[in-house]
Amino acid sequence: MSEAITIYKAYKYRLYRCDQKDRKLRHKIFVASTIWNHFIALQRRTYQLTGKYISLMQMNNHVLKLRKTQRFRLWKDLHSQACQDVCYRIDEAYMRYFKKVVKGRPKFKKARKYSSFTFPQSGYKVDDNTVTIDGTKYKFVKHREMGGRIKALTVKRDRVGRLWLCFRVKEDVVIGKASTGKSGGFDFGLKTFLTDDEGRPYASPQFFTQGIRKTLKLNRELSRKMDGSKHRKRARRALAKHSADVANKRSEHHFQLAHRLCDEYDTLYFEDLNLSGMKALWGRKVSDLGFASFVSILEWVAFKRGKRVVKIGRFAPTTKTCSGCGQRHHLTLRDRVLNCDCGLVIDRDHNAAINIKTAGTSAVFQSVRKTKVPLRQRVDGRSPQL
Template identity: 30%
Template sequence: MAKQNKAYKFRLYPTDEQAFIIRKTFGCVRFVYNKMLAERKATYELLKENKEALKKVKHPTPAKYKSEFEWLKEVDSLSLANAQLNLDKAYKAFFKGNAKFPKFKSKRHKQSYTTNVVNGNIQLLDGHIKLPKLKMVKINQHRAIPSEYTIKSCTLSMTASGKYYISILTEYEKEIESKKIENVVGLDFAMDGLFVDSEGKKANYPKFYRQMLSKLASEQRKLSRKKKGSSNWNKQRIRVAKVQEKVANQRKNFLHHKSKELVTTYDAIIIEDLDMKAMSKTLKFGKSVSDNGWGMFTSFLKYKLHEQGKQLVKIDKWYPSSKTCSSCGQTQSMPMNIRVYACSCGLHLDRDVNAALTIKKEGILLLANA
């Protein structure tokens, strides 16, 4: 039996005292991370020409700082240990050439920390969760975690509007059998509505961000008129954050439902391996790309398909899906203003549907070769 992981996210309702400890832990984790990074950065600058010496350097641990900064002992020690693990991962990614050099964390960075299960220090008990240093915290557990699932770690986070959440990582044993691929669909990314599939159906994404744009702009204008750091400024900052969080929650909910619908219907889903970051930098498309959440959508598809033994296939981002005829395979120039694909073979089809069909055909070839 293979080990699988699944995370469950729930809302937390800490008391004022517990919320203070949580925020204090955020600060301590950020402090330790930055201290360790500063030392590593200094060592790297000193020894970057001598790679062998650099490999032998013993890096500082959170324990080093506890004697000098006594208040670090007041928070969960496992949260500080995880800060070191996160820095180690960031460093390894940098040296492998997969990421940029690690950056210092600021107060504007995501407020979160991770703790691990050790000797029953984390337990779910009747509407509450027992956590290190916090004891029993009220939790809105809107769905049950199967009894055979083992809790491995928990990540506590706080949103900009001051809401607390916990993500519980579980482990379970399950042999996932690969499903026979019968029903296949191709998805062509659509700037305007998330995607168009190879059967001609559109996702019809509601554009939550654009719906809220005028309200968000109004609240942000009010914020800009208030003295930064004042009580009124902070109240208005929370109002702005609540609008942004509502948009994010609406988007996430829509993407969950849409991905579940597709995963239930098809055995394999074919998409293009797009660089969304590069696309969002394009001035004309920035808001459209960030609004529909394609990256989040594909990650939802990936894990939901995996759980059912189904497949997500990504074709090369440079594959000319929009230029290729889905019927005969000929290619032709297709400027963005031309919305119908007309081919000499007689095909006359919406350009997005044609692209989705082309993506599906290329994906089926990849599946056959695999």
């Protein structure tokens, strides 16, 4: 029996290019940036004078009041709820800061770097592949249907200068059923991206390294352009385009691999990653492989298909223990093969994958877990900004 769950999903579409109309949307993003900076300044000044924080409700009321004044008439160009959404973002940012999720307080943002605004409820109309904002019709490339009700719309400008529509859609998805009964342990490695407990490797191309000659060339060109010139802008966009292409290739590959693994396994055991530690040890290559983004993609795919991803505690000595007899060894990063006294000679990653599977299937993890909705898709509370 399949289970249906209501979740939020994001759908992203590229807008048709049209310089005249695009300018209107880019202007609205600019207006949003002025609101952001105004309220950041206001929060800081208020704190200096009174030691108090201006609550979201106060900000929401205040922005509407200012919008009506002659001095802030510019803000009229942006829908009232979209103006309030900027306050919402500021509140979110301060909450993250107060709860010590992030270190620094929210900052001022250059208009060039402030890249989106959101209609949290209304202010736009969608009709097949056209969206109407302030009486202007914009066409977008509707490469896939949305499967639910649209709840919010974010207009976003990426670093290449392209405009995108991001719809937040409330949707019932049917969760697939575990089907194969098979479980597997997996170890991340540098030589091979993943190794499973049967010793099979899953390679991953290093997309960044493949594109590095072009990256270097574009960087060189950028650095030769004069500050603030049109050529510099063009060069910056060319570099951003290239980086986006690399990132797209990587994520495409991650989705394919995630589906391949879910085809075969019902339960997948992984080691909880200590990424900053890994980066310190191994450098850029770790970022290029994108272990963390792969894990979050895999969790999403597994959730949708009714599979389980279980993470094993970070401090289990999965690499150093012999999977045959349990003896501990001292391995350096260079040692690719584990050579145990019990006669077992085994590839290091393969050995770790077996240990991860053993740890996962052992008593601690036997309790049946309910399928967990990934954080971003949860319906309770608002999901993070796109």
